[in-house]
Amino acid sequence: MPTTFATIRELQHALNTGETTAVALTELALARIADPNGQGATAFINVYADQALAAARASDILRQAGLARSALEGIPISIKDLFDYKGDVTRGASALLKEAPAATENATLVQRLLEAGAVIIGRTNMTEFAFSGLGINPHYGTPMSPWDRETGRIPGGSSSGAGVSVADGMAVAAIGTDTGGSIRIPSAFCGITGFKPTAERISANGVMPLSHSLDSSGPLALSVECCALVDAVLSNEPEPILEALDPSHLRLLMPTNYVFNHADDTVLTQFHAAVAKLKAQGVQIDEIEIPELDQLPHINRLGGFVCAEAWFYHKEFIEQHESLYDPRVGSRILRGKEQGAADYIELQQVRELWIAQMESLLAPYDGLLLPTTPVIPPTIAELADEDAYFRANGLILRNPAIINFLNGCALSLPCHSAQSAPVGLMLAAPAYHDAHLLNVGHTIESILS
Known part of the structure; x- marks a missing residue:
């Protein structure tokens, strides 16, 4: 398994005590990206070596003067190729926009990272225009999941390079987007942690859209606390101090229907082993059927918000x-032509009612518990x-997309045993329950690890 960085808190301690420097961390990240035996060539579309080293030198000078700006001071972070970075082209990992004009301003969340002292190491590869949960890209290549690299398995998408950049220690954390699971799927498939926040909490200014009704931006990192620290900067909120909650006071809802359909044996075994660990520590887990979940395929039968808005x-x-598009992306975008104004308005109204029903159901609980994906990463070859x-894409997006339709927040935590295929455990909650969900996730993470 590739070497990762330490957590953000551990790195901050090392930086404060002089055990390392921002320049040393940046040089290590750049060396890993440049390693010809690594995944840097496919995980990154552009590397900002000069800018990153200059930012790291400035960070070290400020730290020596006692002026660390945030928990991200001097920390190498990658950004997905959907975020505007002044002076570079935002391509959406497409051939179409390869020669588009460079951005003249930073996306709001990129500007917040820079002002917080983060070192932007480069922009990461992704599914073209973020329209798939698999991470395959015919234009810039497909980085591989860190698991079973000899065979070559998908990293998950659409934030494929983001997940691999963290798993391979090419960044301490990554910023991705999530329209139907695009932060949580690569987190699950790369064995790391991902957080999809409530969409409205983080500015979409300067972010290339896929579906404005469903899009959100957030972090992929090594721990819940790392995600929380990055999220605080992205949302311009105070630095959080996560609490270890009493497991016996936690009550989670686990669906018995829909989310386990077509699940493979590895996911079922690892996920249920994790659930048993939680129960053994006193977590109450109510297993019930949720009919609202079975309604989703019919609700989205015409392609849903994502096709219409794309x-x-x-x-x-x-x-x-059209010839410049990946045909597997272009064909799904073209489905949006099938929806009329009445279909779209009906979808909005149905969603409002569905969210109200789900929020009522979840009100007594600390979160919804389910597998992030029902299968382990397929091989790249089999998806040719x-x-x-398309079968794999629909199945892999199914569970995480529930939370985008809910307009909620969600974490994916690794729950597999050492040396086994990566499996993600998802914790989710309705909109604006982010702070509590992060504390719940922090507690669950400590039990699972």
Whole structure:
């Protein structure tokens, strides 16, 4: 397994005591990206070596003067190729926008990272225009999951390079986006932690959209606390201090339907072993059927918000330059043409009612508990077949997409045993329950580890 960095808190201690420097951390990250035997060439679309080293030198000078700006001071962080970074092109990992004009301003969340002292190491690869949960990209290559690299397995998408950058120690944390699981899927498939916050908490200014009704931006990192520290900077909120909650006071809801359909044996075994650990520590887990989940395929039968809104954003481009799109992405965008105004308005109204029902159901609980994905990472080779690609994509997006439709927040935590295939355990809650969910996740993480 590739070497990762330490956690943000551990690195801050090392920086404060002089055991390391921001320049040393940045040089290590850059060396790992440049390693010809590593995944840097496919995990990153652009590397900001000069800017990162300059930022790291400035960070070290400020720290020597006692002026660390945040918990991210001097910490190498990667950003997905959907975020504007002044002077570079935001391509969405597409061929279409390869020669587009460079951004003239930073995305709001990128600016917040820079002002917090983070070192932006580079921009990461992804599924073209963020429209798939698999992470395969025909234009810039596909980075591999750290597990079973000899075979070559998908990293999860769409934030594929983000997940691999953290898992391989090319960044301490990564910033991704999540429209139907695109932070949590690569976190699960790369054996790390990912946090999809309530979308409205973090500015979408300067972020290339896929579906404005479902998009959110957030961190992938090594721990819940790392995610919480990055989230605080992205949302311009005070630095959090996570609490270890009494497990016997936690009550979680676990669906018995929908989320386990077509699950493989590895996921079932590892997930249920994790659930048994939680129960042994006193966590109350109510296992019930949730009929609202079974309604989702019918609700989204015409392609849902993502197809309709992707068509809105891409209509002119794809009508003029369809050949430049990955056909597996372009065909899904074109589904948006099938929806009329009445379909879209009905979808909005149905969603409001569905969210109200789910929020009522979840009100007595500290969170919803389910597998992040029902399967372990498929091989890249097997998904060359178009039918296999679309089957896998639908199945892998299914569970995390529940929370985007809910407009909620969610964590994916690694729950697999050492040396086994990566499996993610998802904890989720309704909108604006982020702070409590992070404390719950911090507590669950300590039990599982």
